[in-house]
Amino acid sequence: MPVLSPNTQAILLLTAPLIAGRGAPSSELLSPGEYKRFARHLWDMQRQPADLLLPDAPDLLRACAPVIEESRLQRLLGRGFLLSQAIERWQARAIWVVSRADANYPRRLKERLRENAPAILYGCGEIGLLDAGGLAVVGSRHVDEALIEYTMTVGRIAARARRTIVSGGAKGIDQAAMRGALEAGGKVCGVLADSLEKTVMNREHRNLLMEGQLVLVSPYDPSAGFNVGHAMQRNKLIYALADAALVVSSDLNKGGTWAGAVEQLDKLRLVPVYVRSTGEASEGLEALRKKGAVTWPDPLDADSFQTVFEAITPVSETQVSAELFSSGEPPVSAPAAMAVFPDAQPLLSAIAIAKDQSVTEVASQTLEAVPASEARQQSDKVIQVESSLGRALFSTVREVMQRLLITPMKEAEVGSALEVSTMQAKAWLQRLVDEGVLEKQKKPAAYKVKESRLFD
Template structure:
C-alpha cells in the first residue's frame, strides 16, 4: 500500500525537510525536531493543524505562532512549494512514500510508545502494514566474524519459520545478516535505516522484495541523507518500538549505537524484553547488559520454543507510563495523537476520531494475559473493553485490577485538560464508561472539572499513588 501525501504531511515537509537531494539538513531555517514539537503543541492548543499554515487565509495563524517560531521563518519555509513538488516527483519515481504523525497510516506502535518523540515524518518503501506486525528486533555490532554472522542468519531463518517479522537497522554486520537470513527463508523484514534510503530502495537485490511486500524499509531522515552517527543512535528506539521482543547479538562496552540503544531500553523505555546472545564467544558488553537486566537468549531450535520468547512481559519503567495492560485490541487503529489535529468545535466529529488527544504508552499484551491469573469469560486478543456493557462480565476484583491500570492512564492523560468524549476515544470505551471512571476520580478529589471548558484535569497527583 502506498499512502497518498496528505495536506498535513506536505505542510510538515515544508517545515522540516531539506527538499533538495543531497543537502541533508543544512538549511538554517529548517525546524529542528524540538522546534517542531513546540509548534505542534502550540497548534493543538489553539485548535489548528499543520495544513492550516498553508491555507489561503493563514496570515493570522502565522502571526499567532510568532511566540513559538518566528513568523518570517515560517513564511520562508512554507513558501518552498515548488521545491516540494519537485522532490515529491523524485520520491514517487522511486516508489518512496511519506507519512506524518497526522496520518492514520502512521505506525500505531511508534505513536503509542514514543509519543511526542515519534518522528514527525517517516519516509518508506514497501508495504506500510508490515510495520504493525511486531516481531523480533535483532541488533548488534557492524564488525563481527563469520561465525557470528552465520549465527545471526540462523536466528533470522527461525523467525521466518515462525512467521515473525524480523526488525533491524539495515547496517553492515549483524543487522544485515539477520535480515538476510529471514528474507532468504521467505520471512518478512522491517528495516529502519539511518541513511541513504533512496539508494537502498533502488538496489536491484531489494526491489522485488519491496514490491512483493516481503520487505519494508523506513527512515525518519531525508531519503538522500548520508550517514550521521547521531541519526544512527536516534533511530535505535524505533527498531525496539516496532518489535515485540529484542535480541542483542553483540555489543561493545559503554560505546556504540548497539550499546546505547540496549541500555536505553533496559534503563528507561522498556518497550520490549531484551535478550542477549548466550552461546559462543562472550563479550564484556553482553555481560554488562545482562547485569543491567537483559535476559539470556534461550537459543530456541524450533518454532514453539522460538514463540515462547515473546511470552515474557517487559518490566514497567518507574519514570514513565509503560503498562503491560492493553486496553486495545491488536486489530484496532487507535491514533494516539502526538499531532495537533484538533477539530474546530463546530466541525462534525468522525465516528472514530483521528485526532485523539491521548498520549499513552502501553505494551501490547492481550488483556486476558495481562489480568492473569484472574480468568476472563472470553480470553481473546481482540477483546474490547466495555466494562459497563453486557459483553464483558468482570468480577469486582477484576474490575478493581482494571481500574488500577485506568487510574494510571488517566493520571497521564489529564495532565492536559480533556473532555469526557476525548477520554472515551483515547481509551476506546463508551462515553458512559469514561464518565463513570472520571466521576470516581472526581469523588476522590484526584481530578477536577473546569467550569468554562467542561474539561477534566489532574488536581492532586498524590491521590493517584
C-alpha cells in the same frame, strides 16, 4: 503508495531538507524540539499543520509568532516548488511519506514514543509491516563469520515462526538477521539511518519490496548520508516496532548498539531485551545482563521460538525511571528534566555517541551540577531551573566541541553532527569563539579548536 496529505506537506515544508539529490539542508528548518513545541502550540489553538496552507494562514502565522518567528515560518512554507520536485523524485522511486498526523502512521510508534515519534517517516514497501511487531536484532558492524552465521540462523527461525525481523540495515549483525529471514521467506522491517533512496534502488531489494516481504523506513531525508546522531536516534524506533529485542554483540560502554540497549533497559523499557547466550563470551553482553537484559533461550525451531514470544507480557505504556541525580534527595526523572529543557534530548543522544556513553550516563553527568531541590521547584521557578540546566548542558557542549573540532568544520556540519539546527550550532560556535576556545577560519569558512587549547 499513501497519498501525501496536506498535514504531511506542511510538516515537510517546516522540517525536511528537501535535498532532492543534491544541495544542503536549510539552516532554518525546525529542529525536532522546535517542531514539538510548535505542534503543541497548534494543538492548543485547536489547529493543525494543514491549516498553514489555507488562505487565512497569515493570521495563524502571527498567532504562532511567540513560538517560532513569523518570517521564518513564511520562508519555510514558501518552499512549495522545491517540495514538488522532491515529491516527484520520491514517487519515481516508489518512496512514500507519512506524518504523525496521518491515520496510516505506524500505531506502535505513536503509542510507544508519543510526541517523540518522528514527525515524518519516509519508506518503501508494505507500510502495514511496521505494525507487525516481531524480533528486533541488533549488534556490531564488525563481527566474525561465526556470529554472522548465528544471526542468520536466528533470522531463518523467525521466518519459519512467521515472526517479523526488525533491524537497522547496517553491515554486520543487522544485515545478517535480515538476510537470514528474507532467504527463508520471512518478512523484514529495516529502519535506516541514511541512504534510503540508494537502498530501495538496489536490485536485490526491489522484488522483496514489491512482494510485501520487506519494508524499509527512515525518519531522515531519503538522500541523506550517514550521520552519527541519526544512527543513534533511530535505535529507539527499532525497539519500538518490535515485541522483543536480541542483542547479538556489543562493545562495553561504547558504540551505538550499547547506547541503544542501555537506553532501552534504563529509560524507555519498551520491550524485553535479550542477549546472546552461546558462543564466545562478551564483556558488553555480560554488562547488559547485569543491567537487566535476559539470557536468550536460543530456540532451535519455530515452535520454541513462538514459546519465547508467548511468554512476553505486552508493554502497555512507556515507563521511565532513570535517575539523573545521585544525591540523597528524591531523584528527578528524565521526562521532568526534559520538560523544563525540551531541546536537550536530541543533543544528549548525539553527545552519547561522541563520548561513547549511554544517554542516561551523559544526562547524569550533564545535570548532576543542578541541585535536586532546585530542579523540583514549582512552575514559577522554571526560568531559574532552565538557566541552571542550560549552564550544565553547555559545559558538556564545550567539552564535545573541543573534541569534535580538532578538524575544522562548517556550521552546518557541526549542527548535523550534534543533531541540532544550524542556527543553534552557530550560536554555540560563536559563544566558544568569544570564550577563546575556538577560532574561525575565513577561507574556507570553518571553525576549529585554537592551537593553544589542543593540549589543555
